[in-house]
Amino acid sequence: MLIQQLVNGLTLGAVYTLLALSFSLVMGILGILNLAIAELFMIGGYLGFTLITAGFPLPVAVLGGMLGAAAIAIAIEKIGYQPLRDAPLVTPMLSTLGFSIILQNVATNIWGSDPAQLPDEYFGKQYALGPINIGEMQLIVLVATVVLVAVVAYIVQKTPMGRALRAVAENREVARILGVSADRLTMLAFILSGSLAGVAGVLIALHYGTITPYLGVEIGLKAIAVMVIGGTRQIWGALVAGPLIGIAEVLTVAYGGSQVRDFVVYGFMILILLLRPQGLLGGARSDQGQRV
Amino acid sequence: MSNALLQLTGVTKTFGGIHALSGMVCEVPEGKIVGVIGPNGAGKTTLFNTITGAYRADAGEVKLKGVDVTQWPSYRIVREGIARTFQNIRLFGSMTVWEHLLVAQPHSESAWRRLLPISWANPAAQARAEEVMEFFGLTELRDRPAKSLPYGIQRKVEMARAVTARPKLLLLDEPVAGMNHDEAEEIRALMIRLRDTGLTILLIEHDMNFVMRLCDYLYVLDFGVLIAEGRPEDVRTNPVVLDAYLGKDD
Structure with a gap:
């Protein structure tokens, strides 16, 4: 039972990791929180969902969600960030907040506010590994996360x-x-970040087999907590914090009840902000060089 | 002088009524080391910022090889061949020495090649980085992150980074500030070797002795005004300079 929960938590954590990377790519370079990323994640999810139910194979759905989210990210940069880049940091952040609410509204109008369901026959296969069951989609999420993190690491480092x-x-x-x-x-940075969010959306929507326009608020925003816990200036902090929060969340739901879930995640974020603002990984922050 | 690489005429920069620079006139001939000296707050750094386009001059002209660049944006002036270092070292702390020398050659790859590993993307940039590392004696420290290096070495890395893109004019803002005598001597030797490769250098310095033994020509600023100029030996004995600069505690 516990091991099964750990696997479930790891899957959720993988998606958090991708999203937190998405947030910190923009945060690291511009110092602003692009709040619309949570909604890019949701829109990406819907696009992938729609493509799968229309009979397209999984890679097409993933690509569709990725490109769609990246395209919207470009629009956000052009309209919501570029004209405001010399304004105080809070201004472009507010404009991304505006974008996120608009995107949520658009999604509600297109797809309705009721949850969309994926028919059972998709990705329903289960593999038994000793005492634990891994769903086909869970495996896809984990493998895709490892691949995407490697791609981002390659681009950023090499x-x-x-x-x-x-x-x-x-x-x-x-x-x-x-x-x-x-x-x-x-x-x-906006394009890379949007693509990651889009893929993460497709993965989580197919994993749960259901999606609502509130996916961004429910799951997407939690990635901000993950980023803070990992360290906002240390983009690789998300690799530790993502699985950690995913597992903590799943265990909280399993043993404490779902009503305290968000309390644990966001409470932990506030604790980190108070006690260890540089994040779990800590070490030297990249913004503290010999610069003064 | 017709062989002036850089020429300033009547350059004035005001901040809220205070003249940081007024009517600055100077020339930097090709292949020379020219120094700008003066007490703290004399307008030396403002001069650099105005030359590189970080500040816009309120009046006057900055000419590079006879071309008026006064109103140009910073990046165009940089591409035209001016590189600089900063009074307070500004390195990319977590990047290695090697990466600094590569990032300083930003226009060296075509767009799609920028997604290849460096060894495939641009062997020429890599070769240039090797060459500069060798010249500055940094080869051993190639993979060390900048923030882990001693202060004196960081200064060298900053100079190396500025030189990598093969500028025509190098602006050095207090290149030996905070260094001990031996370190300063090493930098002096480096600058002479750089000049011998054909690079023109304009430097701001506080340390009188240092500039006296290095520069071909000197400009002396005080409160944004040019109060003297000439060869080091003449400036050294100029009573106006002695009064404004040497006579004061700094």
Whole structure:
């Protein structure tokens, strides 16, 4: 029973990890919380859901959710961020809040506010591994997460593009002085972040077999807590914090009841903010260099 | 002088009624090391910021190779061949020495190649980074994150980063501030070697002795006003300079 819960928690945590990475890609580079990411996640979920029920194979659904969310992320950057980039940080954040409410509204109008259900025959297969059962979709979520994290790690750590992203994240002005095009990289961060959120949405929607327009608020926003717990300036903190929160949440529901679930997750976030603001992984924050 | 790489005429910059620079006139000939000295708050850093386009001059002209760049945005001026270092070291703390030298060559790959590992994406950028590391004696420290390096080495990394993109003019803002004598001597030797490769250097410095033994020509600023200029040996004995600068505690 416990091991089974751990597997379930790991699956949920995998999705949190992807979403938290999505939040911190933008946060790390611009210092703003793109609140609309939670809704990109939800829209991505709906797109994937729609494609699957229309009979398309899983890779098409994942790609569809990813591209759809990335396209909206581009619009958000162009309309909601770029014109406001010289304003105080709270201004673009409020504009992303506006976007997130609009997106939720759009989804309600298109797909209705009742939960959409996936017929049972999709991804219903179960594999027995000794005492635990792993669903087909659970396996897909876990494998996809590992692959996507590896892709993001590769882009950020190994490529010229990722290096430029990190330079802008560490010091925008100096990056500019070196001739790095900070504006183009900002757009890139939005696209990468939106794609991740979209894929995470498809994965969780298919895993649960159901989706509502409130998926973003229920699950998407929790990724902010995951990011804080992992450390906002340490994008790899999400690798630890995601599974941790996923497991904590599933165990809380199993042994404490679902009514205290959010209390545990967000309570933990507040505790981290108070006691360890640099996040669990801690260490040196990337914004504290010899810069003063 | 027709061979001036950089030429300033009447450059003025005001902040809320205070003249940080007034009517600055100077020339930096190609292949020379020119120094700007003056007490704290004399307008030296403002001068650099105005040259690189970080500040917009209120009056006057900045010319690079005879082209008026006064109104150009910063990135265009940078691409035209001006690189700089900062008074307070500004490195990317968690990036390695090697990465600093690669990130300083941002226009060296075509768009899709930027998603390949560096060894495939741009061998030329890699070769240039190796060459600069060698020149600055940083090869051993290649994979060390900048923040783990001693202060003096960080200064060198910053200079190396500025030089990597092959600028024509290098602006150094107090390159030996906070260094001991040996470290400063090492930087001095580096600068002379850089000049011998054809690079033109304009530096701001506090340390009089240091500039006296390094620069080909000096400008002396006080309260945003040019009070003297000339060869080091002439400036050293100029009574106006002695009064404004050397006579004061800084």
